[in-house]
Amino acid sequence: MPGGGPKAKMKISGVIAQILTGASLGLLGMMAARAQAPVDLLWLNGTTYTGEPASLRVEAVAVRDGRIVFAGARADAEKFRAGARRVLDLAGRTVLPGLTDAHLHLAGVGFRELSFNLEGTTGIADLQARLRARVAEAGPKKWIEGRGWIETAWRPAVFPTAADLDAAAPDNPVVLTRADGHGLVANSVALKLAGVDRTTPSPSGGEILHEAKSGEPTGMLIDQAMQLVRRLVPAATDAETERALITGAQRELALGWCQVHSAGNSMAEARLMQRLVATGKIQLRIYDAVSGPGPAAEELLQRGVVIDATDGRFTLRGIKLYMDGALGSRGAALLAPYADYASSGLVMQTEAGLLPLLVAALRQGVQVATHAIGDRGNRLTLDVYEKALALVPPAERRVREPRWRIEHAQVLAAADVPRFARLGVIASMQASHAIGDLFFAPSRLGRERLAGAYAWRSLLDTGAVLAGGSDAPVERGEPMIEFYAAVARRSLDGFANEDWHREQRLSREEALRMLTLAPAYAAFVEQEAGSIAVGKRADFTVLSADIMQIAEPEILQTRCVMTIVGGQIVFEAR
Numbered sequence: 001m002p003g004g005g006p007k008a009k010m011k012i013s014g015v016i017a018q019i020l021t022g023a024s025l026g027l028l029g030m031m032a033a034r035a036q037a038p039v040d041l042l043w044l045n046g047t048t049y050t051g052e053p054a055s056l057r058v059e060a061v062a063v064r065d066g067r068i069v070f071a072g073a074r075a076d077a078e079k080f081r082a083g084a085r086r087v088l089d090l091a092g093r094t095v096l097p098g099l100t101d102a103h104l105h106l107a108g109v110g111f112r113e114l115s116f117n118l119e120g121t122t123g124i125a126d127l128q129a130r131l132r133a134r135v136a137e138a139g140p141k142k143w144i145e146g147r148g149w150i151e152t153a154w155r156p157a158v159f160p161t162a163a164d165l166d167a168a169a170p171d172n173p174v175v176l177t178r179a180d181g182h183g184l185v186a187n188s189v190a191l192k193l194a195g196v197d198r199t200t201p202s203p204s205g206g207e208i209l210h211e212a213k214s215g216e217p218t219g220m221l222i223d224q225a226m227q228l229v230r231r232l233v234p235a236a237t238d239a240e241t242e243r244a245l246i247t248g249a250q251r252e253l254a255l256g257w258c259q260v261h262s263a264g265n266s267m268a269e270a271r272l273m274q275r276l277v278a279t280g281k282i283q284l285r286i287y288d289a290v291s292g293p294g295p296a297a298e299e300l301l302q303r304g305v306v307i308d309a310t311d312g313r314f315t316l317r318g319i320k321l322y323m324d325g326a327l328g329s330r331g332a333a334l335l336a337p338y339a340d341y342a343s344s345g346l347v348m349q350t351e352a353g354l355l356p357l358l359v360a361a362l363r364q365g366v367q368v369a370t371h372a373i374g375d376r377g378n379r380l381t382l383d384v385y386e387k388a389l390a391l392v393p394p395a396e397r398r399v400r401e402p403r404w405r406i407e408h409a410q411v412l413a414a415a416d417v418p419r420f421a422r423l424g425v426i427a428s429m430q431a432s433h434a435i436g437d438l439f440f441a442p443s444r445l446g447r448e449r450l451a452g453a454y455a456w457r458s459l460l461d462t463g464a465v466l467a468g469g470s471d472a473p474v475e476r477g478e479p480m481i482e483f484y485a486a487v488a489r490r491s492l493d494g495f496a497n498e499d500w501h502r503e504q505r506l507s508r509e510e511a512l513r514m515l516t517l518a519p520a521y522a523a524f525v526e527q528e529a530g531s532i533a534v535g536k537r538a539d540f541t542v543l544s545a546d547i548m549q550i551a552e553p554e555i556l557q558t559r560c561v562m563t564i565v566g567g568q569i570v571f572e573a574r
Contacts, residue, residue: 016467026268036153036530038064038082038084038085039064039084040061040063040065040084040086040567041086041564042060042080042081042084042088043060043064043088043300044074044089044495045059045090045091046059046060046090046094047094049095049097049151049548050097051096051097051512051516051517051532052533054234057154058071058532059072059077059174060073060074061095061540062078062080062084063538064567065534065567066311066537066538066566067536067567068532068537068538071532071534075127078248090542092545093542093543094546095389095514095532095541095542095543096516097517097530098255098258098537098563098565099257099258099391100260100484100520101252101470101472101479101515101519102467102515102519103199103261103407103428104252104470104471104473105471105474106245106248106249106260106265108147108244108248108473109472109473110244110245111147111236111470112147112148112472113244113247115145115241116134116146116147117146117147118130118176119179119476121148122154122315124137124154124160125153125178126344127160127168128165129168131146131176131506132168132169132261135169137339138172141171143173143174143175144169144175144176144178145174146177147179147473148179148473149178150178151463152176152437152439153435153439157440159217159218159220159275160176160185160220160349160408161220162218163188164218165186165221166187167388172189173186173232174186174187175188175230179328179473180326182222182328182500183221183223183226183329183331183554184220184221184226185220187219188219190229191217195228196217196221196228197216198210198215198216198217200217200228201239202225203224203225203227205223205224205325205346206221206235206346207222207224207346208220209344210219217355222329223331224348226355226545232383233497236419238272241272244267245272245273245276249276249283250285251477254560255477255479255560256302256541257479257541258285258368258541258564258565259287259529259539259565261287261467261469261523262287263318263371263469264291265291267290267295267300270288273288273314274308274316278313279534280334283565283570285313285314285462285539287315287318289313289317289319289369290319291320292317292320292321293321293354293357293389294358296340299320299368300316301317301364305364306439311537312525312529314461315523315565316447317365317407317523318368319357319361319366320371321369321370321380322349322370322371323347323349323370323371323372323377323380323381324345324347324373324374324376325346325348325373327373328410328444329443330343330442333346333374333380334374334411334448335375339443339446342445345376345377351384353390354384354385358388359388361388361400362396362397362398363392363396365397365398365399365402367402367404367524368385369404369407370404370405370406371407371408372407372408372409373408375412375416375449375452375566377432378411378412378416378506379416382423383503384468384541385425386419386423389423399524402424403424403524404424404425404426405426405427405522407430408426408429408471409459410429410433411455412452417452417459417464418462420462421459421462424522425456426464426518426522427466428469428522429456429468429469429526430470430471431468431483431485431514432476432482433454434453434454434485434489434500435473435485435489435492437453438454441499450499451501453501455504457503457504460506466516466518467518468486468511469482480556481548482510482549483547484552486514487506487508487552488552488555489501489502489505489507494553508547508548510547515564516531538564538566540562541560541564542563542564543558543559543560544558544559544560544561547554554566561573
């Protein structure tokens with residue numbers, strides 16, 4: 001969404017007005033003509049937040065054929081009661097426009113639920129205990145793969161080592177991925193199988209950590225170095241991936257998500273998702289981006305985007321790139337070295353390597369989303385985006401406003417904050433990252449750089465669009481955690497200090513928009529979804545409490561009681 005000078009600001013206002021207007025006049029007319037036909041679903045007595053400024057709250061909503069045909073006062077809704085196929089009395093429960101997770105990894109969520117989940121590990125001893133149990137279950141010599149550990153809350157807060165894993169699993173090859181997916185620890189058996197020793201050079205875009213005295217690898221592999229070992233791990237079968245996708249989708253619906261933006265996968269996985277949606281095995285809406293550069297991105301650029309005809313159930317429109325690594329594993333690319341490590345992080349791509357792909361994406365109408373976390377990573381991404389946009393003027397683009405994205409945008413130099421709005425780049429951010437990372441970010445960045453970390457308010461104030469997500473399975477993926485983090489900017493137990501820059505938090509209306517209208521805009525469907533208005537898709541999230549009014553700690557206790565997608569109840573709490 002563009003921004004900057006007076007003309008650009010007028011354009012921002014125009015785009016926002018379009019987002020908030022709802023259905024077109026033609027669609028409104030069609031709905032009015034059919035107003036007397038029976039409706040599929042009518043609910044009454046809900047505390048319903050529409051996301052539309054002209055009618056922020058309504059008392060009743062009616063749905064027909066997957067679309068909203070009425071949103072207003074209960075008295076006016078009575079005309080729909082006769083013949084309604086289902087009438088719900090919500091008894092004051094809170095209804096929101098269907099929540100959208102604008103950044104997650106759907107198969108990863110499913111595999112986390114089905115496999116060796118290391119979330120909540122409290123330290124090395126706990127990690128070893130869990131690993132011993134897993135080895136006993138798997139049997140001798142079998143590969144052990146797990147994910148979810150994070151050392152930042154351990155005491156001491158140190159990476160695990162190959163020796164730590166060897167003590168619990170001396171004979172099985174073991175690979176345990178950090179929660180952020182940008183680092184892993186392998187045991188000695190796995191390192192030996194991969195041929196990684198003190199003489200192995202770190203690959204471009206990755207780092208092999210070494211013991212200071214002996215020079216031997218510690219077992220920690222960062223970013224591209226992970227592939228040295230990961231390439232040996234037996235790949236998931238198609239059946240296992242299908243089960244993971246279905247499991248992940250069911251979890252998302254139970255949490256209240258109606259749509260997800262899946263951030264980077266193979267073309268085979270994209271086709272599998274499309275088939276599962278088409279056959280009804282997945283009822284979650286999916287907006288997908290394949291990984292790039294590489295074969296999947298090349299295929300998408302050659303064949304074109306996939307916009308599903310079944311009312312937006314599945315769309316494949318994007319390419320996901322990586323500019324740098326993660327802050328916790330010190331792979332995020334910084335303009336100055338880390339405050340606690342003699343490195344400035346890792347850069348994954350070059351301008352020369354990316355420009356041809358970006359130019360082709362503009363000409364083919366493919367959305368680009370680039371992972372960038374450090375201030376240098378974000379600047380490099382904005383720079384190459386700006387050059388590509390200049391090389392392909394709007395008249396030569398398949399889509400005049402391509403709505404490219406930066407995923408995470410966690411640490412920004414002050415000079416780069418206004419560039420998002422000026423270039424029309426969407427900041428796809430995950431509020432939960434802040435309330436986890438701000439325990440260790442001061443030591444990684446130093447206090448001065450914290451002013452540009454997780455800078456939601458600064459970005460919004462310049463006119464940027466903020467699309468909110470969770471980055472599950474990196475984070476837990478719960479919408480109430482994301483909403484709470486955005487409005488409270490405190491840890492889950494209420495902690496915050498001056499380093500947390502609470503002036504960057506959002507209002508509840510802004511946080512709701514971050515999880516509804518903004519992701520709809522990021523998926524080019526703001527006229528179809530993102531708010532409760534006549535003519536829009538009948539996607540709703542029903543909650544146990546009014547998160548727009550209750551005390552901040554109570555947000556975390558709020559639960560999804562019903563999820564409705566396309567007018568169909570796809571989850572209902574018992």
